[in-house]
Amino acid sequence: MKLYNGGKIITGLVIFLGIFLAPLAYNAGKAAYSQPKLKLPENEKECVESKEFMRTKHMQLLNEWRDYALRDGQRFYVNSKGKEFEMSLQKTCMKCHTNKAEFCDKCHNDASVTPYCWDCHIQPEGLKK
Amino acid sequence: MKAIYSLILVLALVVIATLGAGAAKMQTIFAYCVPGTAFVIFVVGFVAKIIGWAKSPVPFRIPTTGGQQQSLDWIPQNKWDNPSTGPQTAMRMFLEIVTFRSLFRNTKVVLKHDDGKNPVVAYVSNKWLWLFAILFHYSFLIIVLRHMRLFLQPVPQVIVAIEFVDSVLQIYTPILYQTDTLILAGAGFLLARRLFDAKLRYISLVNDYFPLMLILAIALSGMYMRYIAKVDIMAIKEVVMGLTTFHFKAPVGIDISFYVHLFLVSTLLVYFPFSKLMHLGGVFLSPTRNLPNDTRMHHHENPWNNPAIKPHSYEAYEDEFREPMFEAGLPLEKNPEEAA
Numbered sequence: 001m002k003l004y005n006g007g008k009i010i011t012g013l014v015i016f017l018g019i020f021l022a023p024l025a026y027n028a029g030k031a032a033y034s035q036p037k038l039k040l041p042e043n044e045k046e047c048v049e050s051k052e053f054m055r056t057k058h059m060q061l062l063n064e065w066r067d068y069a070l071r072d073g074q075r076f077y078v079n080s081k082g083k084e085f086e087m088s089l090q091k092t093c094m095k096c097h098t099n100k101a102e103f104c105d106k107c108h109n110d111a112s113v114t115p116y117c118w119d120c121h122i123q124p125e126g127l128k129k
Numbered sequence: 130m131k132a133i134y135s136l137i138l139v140l141a142l143v144v145i146a147t148l149g150a151g152a153a154k155m156q157t158i159f160a161y162c163v164p165g166t167a168f169v170i171f172v173v174g175f176v177a178k179i180i181g182w183a184k185s186p187v188p189f190r191i192p193t194t195g196g197q198q199q200s201l202d203w204i205p206q207n208k209w210d211n212p213s214t215g216p217q218t219a220m221r222m223f224l225e226i227v228t229f230r231s232l233f234r235n236t237k238v239v240l241k242h243d244d245g246k247n248p249v250v251a252y253v254s255n256k257w258l259w260l261f262a263i264l265f266h267y268s269f270l271i272i273v274l275r276h277m278r279l280f281l282q283p284v285p286q287v288i289v290a291i292e293f294v295d296s297v298l299q300i301y302t303p304i305l306y307q308t309d310t311l312i313l314a315g316a317g318f319l320l321a322r323r324l325f326d327a328k329l330r331y332i333s334l335v336n337d338y339f340p341l342m343l344i345l346a347i348a349l350s351g352m353y354m355r356y357i358a359k360v361d362i363m364a365i366k367e368v369v370m371g372l373t374t375f376h377f378k379a380p381v382g383i384d385i386s387f388y389v390h391l392f393l394v395s396t397l398l399v400y401f402p403f404s405k406l407m408h409l410g411g412v413f414l415s416p417t418r419n420l421p422n423d424t425r426m427h428h429h430e431n432p433w434n435n436p437a438i439k440p441h442s443y444e445a446y447e448d449e450f451r452e453p454m455f456e457a458g459l460p461l462e463k464n465p466e467e468a469a
Contacts (some may be wrong), residue, residue, distance in 0.1 A: 002184065003180070003183040003184060004183060004432065005183065006183060009180075009183045012410075013176055014177055016176075016410070017172070017176070019180065021172075022178075023277065023280040024373055026280075026317030027280075027282065027374045027375075028374075029236050031374075032378070033282055033366070033367060033371070033374060033376070034367065035363045035367055036363075052250035052382070052409055054364075056359045056360065056361050057359050059302045059303055060302055060359065060361075061304040062302075081219070086152070100424060107362075107363050109210060109283075109284070110282065110284070110366060111284075111362045111363065112276060112277075112288060112289050113286040113294060113303075113362075114289070116288075116299055126269075
């Protein structure tokens, strides 16, 4: 059957398909995506909290630490197992996770997350890209 | 009542996803099979719907003059509201799609009183619908674009930029996106006007409430994932990338809210081509917007005219029916005797 203004409408449909299939085309031929492999500290096996907690809620923890340490002057954190840590990004977190590029950035880049940690903290020299 | 049906429908979808991906442990089905099928139905359904529309004949031009049409040289033409050429019409379409100009002209009827306190019916400007509609649509667009961070690897810089601008206020952790609140405001208003305006409630159907509530549920489930459940985003990226690269890996360690969100989105995709949501494609085919007002310049051939039916003048008609007309005493141009 006849299409009215077929040329224009088909052009529009091609644009529609182009937009909606763009993610498929962008990824076409690429290998399967796997979560980035993080460089884990060698001399420490346990983080402040469990792996599952840290995977999903580390940003919440860091935010709470900032508030406790800087706004309430409370410097020590007791984790779910009763162990005590100093609330400090540079002295506690970065003691083990020394390399930002090989730890933090890996997931943050893939998830397109840009935390504002480094607006205030000084990024350790030599670890800048 | 229709709003309640829609709410129950949406809640039923939430329950299906919760039970299916949770208790029944069908994570793979809910992570890959359902959204994959839904996307195919969406694309094929969308194209089929547009092709179906393209098969209907284009009507005689409807000028719907929002402004002065092209006339004598010394009368200024309102080129964007009443275009007479292709580029002018393209401009009208562009402004319609990007800024919702028709909706901006929305008015409402009110009863006012003149100086003598006599009631007068008046039409006043009513921009609320336009404002919240545009908030809703643009928020939705930005949210969809933002989600591309899960669909593309490496993430293009433009998506990173959108992400940055949308979370520029740096409120809460993870950082609150402005569009998340704006879409709730927009869709919330669109729903509230149907619920609280008696005239609108009277004409609202399940297929008005359902998409609104579905979209609200999608927005709320997405916000729940991000701000409350704090789902494992890297595990989700693995699943979504699996969908776009066709390398499917069994999903592990993803919160149930992800499956609920994904199932609601799949429902939206399936529902889309068969519903009023097709205005995404339909707006481009609006005859009152995309046809220039050039009826005085071009001859319009009615597309559904049957070429086998020839013109039939009154003279020929009288020739055909002169005898019976004469017998019935009808006035004739020529009596049978004169015609003979």
